[in-house]
Amino acid sequence: MRALTVFIDEQWLAAVSEKDMSVPSHIIAKDMTEQLPLEVQYLGVTKTTFIYDENVLDEEKAVYYLRQILQNRFEMDYDVQEAIINYRISALSDEDEEDDESEQNEPESGGTHKRKSSGKESHTEKLTGFEEGGSKESGHEQAKGASSRKRMRTAPDTSTKEDSEDSDDTEIVTVGEEGAGTLGKPSKKGKDQDNVKSKKSEKKLGQDPISFGNKKEDGDIAPAFQRIKNLKGSDSLISLCERLNRIAPALQTEEFIDVLEDRAYLFSAEQDIGINARVSMFFDLMRDENLLPSEYGGCEIQLACGRSIGLPTTMAKQFIVQTEASMYCIDISAWVGQIDDPEFRDFLLFLYGQKDMYRYVFRIPYVEKKILNQVADVIGDIFTVEVVTLPPLNQKLLEETAVSQLEDYGYSISPEALTIFRKRIAEEKSDGRFYGMNTIGKIVKEMVLKKLEQSITEEEKDKPDAKNEKKKSSKASENKKHTEEKSLTEITGKDIGDLIVKHHDTSTPEQELVDMIGTEEVREQLNILIKEMSETKQPLNIRFVGNPGTGRTVVARLLGDILREKGILKKGEIIEHSMKDLMGTVPGETVPKTLSICRDALDSILFIDEPYPEIKEMVGDLDEESEDFDDTDEDNDKPEYDFHKEALETLISEMEANRNLVVILALTFEELEKVRKDVPDIDKVMYSEIEFKDFSRKELGDIFLRMVRRNKFSLEEGLREEILKYFDKLPEKVTKSGKFTNARYVRNLFDMTWSKTLLRAEIDQNDGRLITRQDFRLAASESAEILNKKEPRKYPLGFRLETDD
Numbered sequence: 001m002r003a004l005t006v007f008i009d010e011q012w013l014a015a016v017s018e019k020d021m022s023v024p025s026h027i028i029a030k031d032m033t034e035q036l037p038l039e040v041q042y043l044g045v046t047k048t049t050f051i052y053d054e055n056v057l058d059e060e061k062a063v064y065y066l067r068q069i070l071q072n073r074f075e076m077d078y079d080v081q082e083a084i085i086n087y088r089i090s091a092l093s094d095e096d097e098e099d100d101e102s103e104q105n106e107p108e109s110g111g112t113h114k115r116k117s118s119g120k121e122s123h124t125e126k127l128t129g130f131e132e133g134g135s136k137e138s139g140h141e142q143a144k145g146a147s148s149r150k151r152m153r154t155a156p157d158t159s160t161k162e163d164s165e166d167s168d169d170t171e172i173v174t175v176g177e178e179g180a181g182t183l184g185k186p187s188k189k190g191k192d193q194d195n196v197k198s199k200k201s202e203k204k205l206g207q208d209p210i211s212f213g214n215k216k217e218d219g220d221i222a223p224a225f226q227r228i229k230n231l232k233g234s235d236s237l238i239s240l241c242e243r244l245n246r247i248a249p250a251l252q253t254e255e256f257i258d259v260l261e262d263r264a265y266l267f268s269a270e271q272d273i274g275i276n277a278r279v280s281m282f283f284d285l286m287r288d289e290n291l292l293p294s295e296y297g298g299c300e301i302q303l304a305c306g307r308s309i310g311l312p313t314t315m316a317k318q319f320i321v322q323t324e325a326s327m328y329c330i331d332i333s334a335w336v337g338q339i340d341d342p343e344f345r346d347f348l349l350f351l352y353g354q355k356d357m358y359r360y361v362f363r364i365p366y367v368e369k370k371i372l373n374q375v376a377d378v379i380g381d382i383f384t385v386e387v388v389t390l391p392p393l394n395q396k397l398l399e400e401t402a403v404s405q406l407e408d409y410g411y412s413i414s415p416e417a418l419t420i421f422r423k424r425i426a427e428e429k430s431d432g433r434f435y436g437m438n439t440i441g442k443i444v445k446e447m448v449l450k451k452l453e454q455s456i457t458e459e460e461k462d463k464p465d466a467k468n469e470k471k472k473s474s475k476a477s478e479n480k481k482h483t484e485e486k487s488l489t490e491i492t493g494k495d496i497g498d499l500i501v502k503h504h505d506t507s508t509p510e511q512e513l514v515d516m517i518g519t520e521e522v523r524e525q526l527n528i529l530i531k532e533m534s535e536t537k538q539p540l541n542i543r544f545v546g547n548p549g550t551g552r553t554v555v556a557r558l559l560g561d562i563l564r565e566k567g568i569l570k571k572g573e574i575i576e577h578s579m580k581d582l583m584g585t586v587p588g589e590t591v592p593k594t595l596s597i598c599r600d601a602l603d604s605i606l607f608i609d610e611p612y613p614e615i616k617e618m619v620g621d622l623d624e625e626s627e628d629f630d631d632t633d634e635d636n637d638k639p640e641y642d643f644h645k646e647a648l649e650t651l652i653s654e655m656e657a658n659r660n661l662v663v664i665l666a667l668t669f670e671e672l673e674k675v676r677k678d679v680p681d682i683d684k685v686m687y688s689e690i691e692f693k694d695f696s697r698k699e700l701g702d703i704f705l706r707m708v709r710r711n712k713f714s715l716e717e718g719l720r721e722e723i724l725k726y727f728d729k730l731p732e733k734v735t736k737s738g739k740f741t742n743a744r745y746v747r748n749l750f751d752m753t754w755s756k757t758l759l760r761a762e763i764d765q766n767d768g769r770l771i772t773r774q775d776f777r778l779a780a781s782e783s784a785e786i787l788n789k790k791e792p793r794k795y796p797l798g799f800r801l802e803t804d805d
Contacts, residue, residue: 004050007086224284248289261355264383269390270366272436298327305334313347327359336586348382371588392596405444416493509561518699525690539662546692549742552666560605570603579611582647594650605662655685701727716772741788752779
């Protein structure tokens with residue numbers, strides 16, 4: 001037997017479906033089973049699995065009919081199918097077929113139905129739940145005791161009278177991938193519970209991208225409790241799990257089971273800390289301690305409030321009663337500002353009515369204690385609630401985590417390499433896309449890969465000298481062996497030097513500043529401030545005022561190096577953020593986010609580029625839209641919470657409190673006036689100002705040519721004059737449009753030019769260092785909108801360019 005699994009893009013389903021995203025999958029399943037000798041094994045929203053006999057149905061024929069259905073039913077041509085539909089064909093093992101047959105032959109018991117196992121585990125789908133029967137020595141006795149707690153699902157009656165007549169013969173609808181309904185094939189549940197317990201089964205449940213919990217295998221992974229104890233910066237979670245570990249035997253008894261059922265957990269966590277992994281570990285611990293009400297896995301729901309992303313409370317209720325799960329992690333972030341709303345309280349009461357079948361973890365961002373207590377109080381009106389706080393990880397904990405992960409690979413790290421690691425973290429944070437533990441793990445793997453490559457290269461070089469090694473004395477050989485082992489296990493700066501962008505090599509930051517084009521007046525103003533800071537040994541907060549692309553970021557980076565060399569700042573790194581990074585999305589989140597960012601920037605420069613307009617423009621658009629509705633109250637014209645102003649006020653407070661923090665705001669004169677209106681104290685804590693003027697047309701051309709030289713490209717004959725002429729003839733509708741970005745425009749033009757040069761070099765098989773007229777003209781044909789766009793300064797490993805902003 002073989003299985004054909006079809007995957008459908010969720011965004012396409014949302015676009016073509018008005019209410020029920022499961023309709024396309026049902027249409028495909030109906031047509032396939034009518035036209036071909038196959039059966040539906042699993043029918044989800046984004047995933048459907050068919051099983052068939054390969055001796056009866058040819059694989060190519062099955063795929064051909066699938067394509068015809070997509071084309072005829074949904075007018076989906078071949079190219080669209082390639083983008084939206086994926087399929088996989090796999091073989092079913094004999095054990096899978098026997099399990100399916102035996103499950104179909106089990107007698108019906110008490111009207112309770114169990115979904116059929118899907119058989120073999122897929123490499124693209126993580127199955128939740130665990131091997132039934134538990135891992136305790138007294139698992140058989142506990143299974144008996146726990147059977148009384150695994151009650152029949154008492155979902156609200158949403159069916160019609162006609163539907164209820166057939167309720168004994170059909171399985172409850174369960175939710176599959178991507179959050180909508182799936183309909184599995186009904187199967188029977190045997191009378192003997194112990195026989196069911198001894199069978200291996202793999203439960204499909206919930207939304208695959210947001211399901212959690214590991215399938216338990218003997219010797220597969222360390223116990224969840226041990227893994228949780230090894231977590232960094234998770235003291236609150238560790239304390240909870242230690243207490244649960246001690247009292248678990250009592251909570252498993254009938255006498256105290258209602259105490260466990262009344263318990264809910266509230267996680268207040270920074271996303272960067274790896275909250276999903278920690279919730280999954282918590283599920284695993286509850287499973288290991290036999291504190292879950294059933295053998296199923298866990299599932300996460302994002303609860304929507306108003307027009308926010310997620311499931312409305314009515315759909316969330318239906319999702320819960322239709323899904324086989326033992327624990328739900330419910331993201332209630334959208335409700336933090338309206339936590340006392342009757343609709344939310346009604347949802348909590350609904351959950352409480354299902355408490356004997358599920359355990360609940362509520363999740364919100366890391367917020368102020370006042371807001372956290374308000375949320376906990378509302379949940380505590382219904383459940384008994386345990387609060388777990390997971391604050392953002394500081395630099396020290398990030399480094400300890402990286403060192404621990406490297407030790408798992410058998411490596412240590414030198415102080416020089418650790419400095420490179422810190423700079424790489426700063427680079428990752430500079431574009432506002434730092435993903436906490438995931439980013440740390442990614443960097444660690446990059447370092448390990450670089451070290452492996454370096455070690456293998458050195459081994460290959462040392463092979464010819466192998467015979468000479470035997471002639472050395474025994475003591476000398478031991479010393480050399482010890483040295484070689486150390487070099488193999490320690491990651492040095494030499495191994496991973498190219499993991500960071502090198503903005504300047506041998507030249508000093510002062511010389512680099514002198515070499516910058518069109519910054520003579522900026523240097524004069526900057527030297528005055530540097531002299532003042534050198535005399536007082538106190539850093540100053542500075543406003544960099546000018547249009548985008550006038551060199552503000554580069555000057556800030558060089559200033560950090562200069563202040564470090566003069567002993568004014570210990571680190572002198574530049575931590576780049578936008579104002580959005582400081583702002584929260586729910587009440588109480590902005591202050592801790594801003595404080596965390598300021599903490600990371602101590603003894604360094606916190607550079608906030610163009611902090612103001614994008615946020616205020618968004619608020620303005622909302623106000624204008626609200627005027628179009630006659631029933632809108634005047635009190636609701638403005639947002640209840642001004643996260644932008646709150647972030648600015650917190651930032652100013654930190655500037656006053658921390659004298660070893662340098663904050664540089666890069667903004668235009670118009671934006672500065674807006675900030676002064678909102679936060680008048682800005683001039684007290686940030687009175688120093690440097691003006692950055694726009695570059696002239698000649699300077700723009702010279703900047704482009706400098707980028708060519710610094711990155712070791714050469715120009716085709718006559719192209720230099722064409723480049724200068726191009727900038728000299730730039731129309732005023734581009735340069736005076738108010739959106740022109742000066743050197744950023746030049747940088748984007750250069751990036752597009754060398755990209756075409758390297759592409760042509762791969763085709764022509766040359767060294768790719770000669771830029772031709774065709775390369776430049778193709779790049780220059782791009783629209784001004786694209787050339788003015790701000791792009792993150794990141795390149796793939798092994799190829800990095802040096803450019804000026």
